[in-house]
Amino acid sequence: MSITTTPTAAATTARTGRVPALSARIGAVRSSVIRDLLALTERPQVISFAGGLPAPELFDLEGARASFDAVLRAGGRRSLQYSTTEGDRRLRAGIAQRYTARGLATEADDILVTTGSQQGLSLLSTVLVDPGDVVLVESPSYLAALQCFALAGARLVAVPSDERGIDTDALAALAERLRPKLLYVVPTFQNPTGRSLSAQNRRAVAAAAEQHGFRVLEDDPYTELRYSGEPLPTIASLAAPGQVVSTGSFSKILAPGLRLGWVRSDPALRAGLVVAKQAADLHTSTVDQAAAAHYLEAGRLDAAIARSRGAYRLRRDALMAGLASALPPGSTWNAPDGGMFVWASLPHGWDTTRLLAVALQHDVAFVPGASFFPSDPPPNAMRLSFTTYEPDRILEGTDRLAAAVAAAAG
Amino acid sequence: MSITTTPTAAATTARTGRVPALSARIGAVRSSVIRDLLALTERPQVISFAGGLPAPELFDLEGARASFDAVLRAGGRRSLQYSTTEGDRRLRAGIAQRYTARGLATEADDILVTTGSQQGLSLLSTVLVDPGDVVLVESPSYLAALQCFALAGARLVAVPSDERGIDTDALAALAERLRPKLLYVVPTFQNPTGRSLSAQNRRAVAAAAEQHGFRVLEDDPYTELRYSGEPLPTIASLAAPGQVVSTGSFSKILAPGLRLGWVRSDPALRAGLVVAKQAADLHTSTVDQAAAAHYLEAGRLDAAIARSRGAYRLRRDALMAGLASALPPGSTWNAPDGGMFVWASLPHGWDTTRLLAVALQHDVAFVPGASFFPSDPPPNAMRLSFTTYEPDRILEGTDRLAAAVAAAAG
Structure with a gap:
């Protein structure tokens, strides 16, 4: 491979615009910590409880395709x-x-x-x-x-x-x-x-x-x-x-x-x-x-929601079961009646941001709870999403989390 | 038809929330005059040079439907x-x-x-x-x-x-x-x-x-x-x-x-x-x-653009031809090399907002130029779009505009 530089290109890149700073308010707002973190957890081998993604295998793809096709046929130009x-x-x-x-x-x-x-x-x-x-x-x-x-x-x-x-x-x-x-x-x-x-x-x-x-x-x-x-x-x-x-x-x-x-x-x-x-x-x-x-x-929507409810209920139950043996003694978490998230608090002394670094070494992820507080974030909370994976994979994830907890405690 | 009022419904509608005023900045911004005007010109009998709508008959509907279908088949869940x-x-x-x-x-x-x-x-x-x-x-x-x-x-x-x-x-x-x-x-x-x-x-x-x-x-x-x-x-x-x-x-x-x-x-x-x-x-x-x-x-895009160019060129030329006999003597307008709009200035003394009211009586519409000025709007300008209709319909529209101009001048 040879590197070629034309004078024109060099001259162009040498010039730099003189421009004002960005607005004060955009400077004051951080990028979403969760979205930045999602980028880190995207390696395929990671079991990520961090995202809040609906399960794609539950999307009614047939129904969506039929609806797009129908509206692009009848009155499609509108x-x-x-x-x-x-x-x-x-x-x-x-x-x-x-x-x-x-x-x-x-x-x-x-x-x-x-x-x-x-x-x-x-x-x-x-x-x-x-x-x-x-x-x-x-x-x-x-x-x-x-x-x-x-x-x-x-x-x-x-x-x-x-x-x-x-x-x-x-x-x-x-x-x-x-x-x-x-x-x-x-x-x-x-x-x-x-x-x-x-x-x-x-x-x-x-x-x-x-x-x-x-x-x-x-x-x-x-x-x-x-x-x-x-x-x-x-x-x-x-x-x-x-x-x-x-x-x-x-x-x-x-x-x-x-x-x-x-x-x-x-x-x-x-x-x-x-x-x-x-x-x-x-x-x-x-x-x-x-x-x-x-x-x-x-x-078609009610049937699609019913399918999601049935699948997500099992996934919630799997996470509940897995957390019992994964989190350190003295941890607490809720059993939500719906939605996508479980919130866990680890005993005093735990820092879930540091635990995440260890967890990523074990190919498992969650979101440190501190991300969600407008002020005075506690160090020992975490959010776990249970909608993305089937129950077996969730239990594999909580096994990895247990290993990360043991490594971090040791 | 009988009107039934339940006590519950009456009690509910009688209550009114105590809420703060909207923000100062939203109060300072007007709704788009053009969009409000579009609502008035939507009667099907009106030939409207007011909107800025691409011609729907030029949309590549087949191509769009094929692309939606393809992406909802291969990797559709993504x-x-x-x-x-x-x-x-x-x-x-x-x-x-x-x-x-x-x-x-x-x-x-x-x-x-x-x-x-x-x-x-x-x-x-x-x-x-x-x-x-x-x-x-x-x-x-x-x-x-x-x-x-x-x-x-x-x-x-x-x-x-x-x-x-x-x-x-x-x-x-x-x-x-x-x-x-x-x-x-x-x-x-x-x-x-x-x-x-x-x-x-x-x-x-x-x-x-x-x-x-x-x-x-x-x-x-x-x-x-x-x-x-x-x-x-x-x-x-x-x-x-x-x-x-x-x-x-x-x-x-x-x-x-x-x-x-x-x-x-x-x-x-x-x-x-x-x-x-x-x-x-x-x-x-x-x-x-x-x-x-x-x-x-x-x-497919370049072919679609070429079709739009060919059609719009003829529509621009039709509007150019029609305006010559529609606008009052002493009016000026440009001959754009592209895009969707022609800008016309009527002689001193004309008010295009008042002319629009007359034009709507003749089932033709345009946008008064005053809408587009951040300050000091002149009263005698107008914007006309030429992309929406085929040439014959454009010439029918300029005939109506001529009648409106005659009525307003008389």
Whole structure:
């Protein structure tokens, strides 16, 4: 191999532009630790409990292909054209029907389709948060939501949480003192803890919001992935109209690659969200929305969710069984009724970030819990996802974790 | 029909949430006048020169369906899964190849895939603009870009433009005085004017950016839709590396409904854009990206663009012919070498917003030029799009416009 350098190329690369620094707010926001970590755990031999990926073998590939084919045949040119910012009317109607069936009366007009529920969080940050506004968040919480609030200039304040979820007494006291604009909460099978807020505590959150005049952002992507226990009411169904804005997603129940989520809100808020979405991406993929609407109307979604529920229940049980012999004595973890995550706390003295380095040597991975805290991260927690692998592989993973724990302890 | 009211429903609707006002910045940004207007011109009998829609009959529907089908067969589950924020590597390579073929050496790694080029503008606003920063813009300019800068808190300053595009002497003087962070420019077949900046003036823009230390955002969605004249060099190819950031889109050459665009930038800027995109929507639709990459690799895009060019050239010529007898004596308009738009100025005394009301009575529409000015809008300009209809229908539209002009003058 010979290396050739032309004078022109050398002259070009020698010049460097004079450009201003990036904005202050982008400098203040870290890249997602989880996403950076995922890159490290992508070696195929690693059994990774770190990601939050739905199991691809459970995707209804046949159904998705049939729906894309159908919408690109009948009226296909419309599926390739610009569309409305609010979203595909048939898809909005289908989303509304599912809310109504779950006890929260909803019309198609109440729904704005978003490019994943992540975009819902981003748009809500733009529309609701002025720099310096207080946003209350669970602790721990979903990191990518905190990034949106931080980009909007929010002052994030953690509300203490325990195994029952957010502490509603502490919430009321903080709201009284800080006059927050917003409370961000994942009430069902939370990311990262897998915890659910009880019906009683949902009522207390709704009451605090009404009393202290803040909005609740109820982010609820996992609620249809329930494996045990009884369904819980949405906070929105327990509060005055407009007090709660809800985000949801097809990522965990249909396919994340379509990037289809939604915001359920009152009309005044939605008008602001539409302006923000025009600036953000004009509208969400017309063809993906049309295919999802077709898929819903074909009646395939409930069967697909039932398949996921059945498979994930077994995977949760496998992780529960495996953790018992993998984690050091004195560790605690929860048994979630649904979702994708288990939250474990190791005894005092353990540092899960250091344990991860050892675990990667044993070809197993998880996310250190410190990543999920807006402030004062404890060193000894971890998040484990149980949806990616079949039960045998999960048990192989917990065996490797046991070996890593033994090596780290030794 | 009987109306039934249950006490529960009445009690629920009677309650109203206590919620904070929306953020100051969303209150400061208007909804897109063009999009609001489009709603009014959607009656099927209206011949609308107002929109900027590609012609759906020119979409390569067969090719698109074949590509979606192919990616949902081979490795289909991967096309439904989460993906990287940067975008599909094969699609990025395809985009880079097209830049390189046009004289701007580009690698796949230089490209970030975005959810339409609109998202590129939004991400760049987040990453480059701090509140109060000066952003220089053409006058008139693309309204939805101005919305992004306004949402980021920019101080928008108009650079005078004439039929040759931006006034580069005025640009240098303003840059000297105001120390802008950014210049936003659509150098080729601009929206709304259809104008192109000469090669000499592109060099002057690049030189001013280097001298005064601002970035140039070169938004270039129309450049492949050329019907006459010789291709012009990108500003990026005339400037030092990193001085110019470029946005592009498949919306005008493949299909807007896929919401696929890109940003070409230096690595430091791209790192910031990736963080901003994680917060904005995690990544762009996996399946749409895979289908577009398949479509590019199948070699169908150039043929599709050639078909659009041939058809749009005839439509441009039809509008040129029709305008000569439709607009009042003393009007002027340009003959664009490409793109989608013609810009017309009516004689002193005409108000095109009032003319639009008369035109809608004659079932024809355009966009009043005032919508596109960041400040000091002239009352007598209009934008006309020529891509939506076949030549006969365009001439019917200019006949109606002639009748509206006569009615308004009488």
